[in-house]
Amino acid sequence: MSFTTIGLSDAMQRTVSASGYTTPTEIQEKAIPLALAGRDIIGCAPTGTGKTAAFVLPILQLLEKQKPQNGTGRHPRALVLTPTRELCQQIEEAIRTYGKFCRLKSTSVYGGVDIVRQFNSLRQGTDIVVATPGRLLDHCERRSIDLSHVEILVLDEADRMYDMGFIQAVRTIIAKVPRNRQTLLFSATMSREIRALVAEILKNPTVVEVGEPFTPVDTVLQQFYSVPQPTKLDLLVHILKNEVLGPTLVFSRTKHGADKISRRLEHNGFSSATIHSNRSQSQRTRALDGFRRRQFKVLVATDLAARGIDVEGISHVVNYDTPAFAEDYIHRIGRTGRAECKGTAVTFVSGEERSYLRKIENLTGKRFELKQYPGFSIPGRVESQPAARPAVEFQRKRQYYRTPRFA
Secondary structure (H helix, E strand, O other): OOHHHOOOOHHHHHHHHHOOOOOOOHHHHHHHHHHHOOOOEEEEOOOOOOHHHHHHHHHHHHHHHOOOOOOOOOOOOEEEEOOOHHHHHHHHHHHHHHOOOOOOOEEEEOOOOOHHHHHHHHHOOOOEEEEOHHHHHHHHHOOOOOOOOOOEEEEEOHHHHHHOOOHHHHHHHHOOOOOOOEEEEEEOOOOHHHHHHHHHHOOOOEEEEOOOOOOOOOOEEEEEEEOOHHHHHHHHHHHHHHOOOOOEEEEOOOHHHHHHHHHHHHHOOOOEEEEOOOOOHHHHHHHHHHHHOOOOOEEEEOHHHOOOOOOOOOOEEEEOOOOOOHHHHHHHHOOOOHHHOOEEEEEEEOHHHHHHHHHHHHHHOOOOOEEOOOOOOOOOOOOOOOOOOOHHHHHHHHHHOOOHHHO
């Protein structure tokens, strides 16, 4: 099947073709015709299967076809809610790419940047707003945005918003959006809590599922290596020095750990950058842009960025720390093997992390072989020996026992 057979307009087909795509992914093939027909949708598919285009393309076509109901164009007609700044930027970039032949304006709204610029952008009018829940509520309270004309609402990565504690904020925002709207919900996983939210906000939704739940795409080769925690840095450097790797994404459990890994890599001659919540938005943007331009060979990130990094050509994902939550494993390794390209996911497992590996196996329904990395010797531990007694001390004690009282 091609994009010409799923209901896209000539303008949308031109943008898709100009972007280098000729065949829709399975989630796009199933979801786009339903969205164009005005149906509410629950889309569940593994990370890296093209969910963003599955809702961006129909939004652009529907808004371009229909005139604004309020006639002014100053109020957003479509709202996309997403959990992280990086996802906001990724989605807005997709809107600009696919909307190059449309007369539509988009604005992204997220924290960590100057809110005044967002005020000015919203004041000038916009058709589509892509936002994180917290910053959007700030604008609602300041009355710099009016959601009463939203025709299409998208919840992207709703389960992640739940994990990050945004669900109450999402409910508050939804209450400000007209009830007579089209709602699209896309996610890589579908928890019980999200299914409860779905029952509240969607009207007779059509469920579109692609692949097995919690199963990475088949294009990702998964490898697990046993290594003590203190030796992980040595193994990472060994792999980078001895294997032919393309752009590599390394996941650390903590922000401090991410900084430590990056410093060690730089010390060994590997260009790297870090991205986590302690970095300013400008630092995070520079790191991500530098990684895209191949200025950095390695990007070290925490789980904050697991769903917000959409970089073409990531050859390897390295789980430096085995994720404590099995769902995070799915989202981490979904950064490679995207758009039907092949990728490799390498996970370091220390003795303390073997229980996390069992959780991953239980979630995915697979058993993974835990091996030693070939050609890498784990440094042995040298047992501390008692210090030799100084010769002076030995001579003093020897003289003491030679005195007449011991004769």
